[in-house]
Amino acid sequence: MSDRFTNLIAGILLFFLFLIAVFSILNDTFITDEPPHIAAGYSYLTQKDMRLNPEHPPFLKDIAAFPLLFLDLNFPLQHPAWLQEDNPFWWHQFDLGGEFLYRSGNNPDQILILTRLPMILILILLGFYIFKWARELFGNKTALLALFLFSFSPTFLAHGRLVTTDVGAAAGVFIATYYFIKALKTPSKKNIILAGISFGLAELCKFSVILLIPFFAILALIWWLIKLGTWKSALKILILVFIIGYLLIWPVYQYHVWNYPPERQARDTEFLLGSTPFPFLRETLIWASTKPVLRPFAEYFLGLALVFQRATGGNTTYFLGEVSAAGWKNYFPTVYLIKEPLTFHILTLIALLYAAFL
Incomplete structure (x- = not known):
């Protein structure tokens, strides 16, 4: 199979992936996590202040919100969820997301499409690198097979268009x-x-x-x-x-953190890490939050600490008739087997047998 023909087929697959993803967002609505991510991303770019959603790094939220800079949008700077005069409770980001999208005179349908398009481009970029790496390792035919499986994967088609x-x-x-x-x-x-x-x-x-x-x-x-x-x-x-x-x-x-007041950053860090099992880490990050050179890393490691704090506390989940915050050892294997197509599992089994015996 010639390189030119291979590139043509790969381009067609990526184009169809793009079309499927784009048409799937028309007449769609936001999922739960998208309003806070979008509001946070827009606030980062316009306010240079990371008080919202610090438990996730900003890069993807920035990319999603970037097209919104070309619109004349109203951002609720006087809303209590932005001012956070009490404490930075986790639900503030959801309150502000709803306020920004639905109660500030903005067009939520337009925002949905514009913020999801960059996510779709990242999906296409991932497909391109899957094709590129598979081609370098195994040649044209294998690269096209890998890209084909990726392009029609229900998991990536469902999640690749979302601002998550x-x-x-x-x-x-x-x-x-x-x-x-x-x-x-x-x-x-x-x-x-x-x-x-x-x-x-x-x-x-x-x-x-x-x-x-x-x-x-x-x-x-x-x-x-x-x-x-x-x-x-x-x-x-x-x-x-x-x-x-x-x-x-x-x-x-x-x-x-350019316009994120140091005293607020320190206060937010102290509150958000109130239940951390590592008090020394909390005190260190509070101290670093007031130091100009260290503030960026203080905010980064705050988010990382929040992830570990949440994992330590557990997440209450329903699974196979049970509700627990401790998790299940068979959760991810079971979900993987259920969510991925049967054809994919069959091909995986064939590949393993081929690698083992041929």
């Missing part, structure tokens, strides 16, 4: 891993910088992406153990990628 962090984080992890392995293979200055930038952007998508740190460390270790490179080279690349990534995080968060 899941698919954006998946794209960040995938692209960062692609460039990190590329840097291990060919440790040029360009590849290391690209790996560092993609790692930093991935970390700015979702806090659970912090797992890339041990994941990359394991990849570097495996790379050395199978003698594809020296341990010094692998360690150097790993450290440089992490440094570049976190150097990128600082200016992004600096923009987002």
Whole structure:
């Protein structure tokens, strides 16, 4: 199969993916998480203040809200959910999201379409990198098969059009891993910088992406153990990628706390981490919130701490006739088997058998 024909088929698949995603958002409505994400993103870009939704990094919310800058929108700066004169309760973001979309004279249907379009472009970008990496590893036919399965995956079609962090984080992890392995293979200055930038952007998508740190460390270790490179080279690349990534995080968060009063940031940090099992961390972040150079990292690590605090406290969930905040060991395997198409499971089984016996 020629490269030209392969590119044509890949382009058609990505185009159909784009069309399916775009037409699915017409006459649609917001899901629960979208109003706070959209209001938060718009407030970040226009107010340079990250008092809303600190439990998620700002990058994807910024991207979603960017088209709104070209509209003449009313933002409820005098609403109690923005002023937060009492404490930054978690429901303020939902109250303000509803106020911004439905009670401030703005057009919610227009906002829905404009904020979801950037998310769809991220979905397309992920599809492109799936095709690109599969092609480099296994050739044209395998790359088209991978892209075909991705383009018609119900999971990605359903979530890739929403102003949430899941698919954006998946794209960040995938692209960062692609460039990190590329840097291990060919440790040029360009590849290391690209790996560092993609790692930093991935970390700015979702806090659970912090797992890339041990994941990359394991990849570097495996790379050395199978003698594809020296341990010094692998360690150097790993450290440089992490440094570049976190150097990128600082200016992004600096923009987002530019107009966020230090005393409010410290107050919000103290309140939000009130139930943290790590009081020393809370006190450190409160202290850092008042230091100009450290404030961006204080806000970043506040969000990360909120994720761990929430995970420690548990999330009340219904699953197979039970309600619990402790979780179930079989939750994710069961959900994975149910949500993914039967055809995908059959192909996965065939691939495993092929890899094991052929």
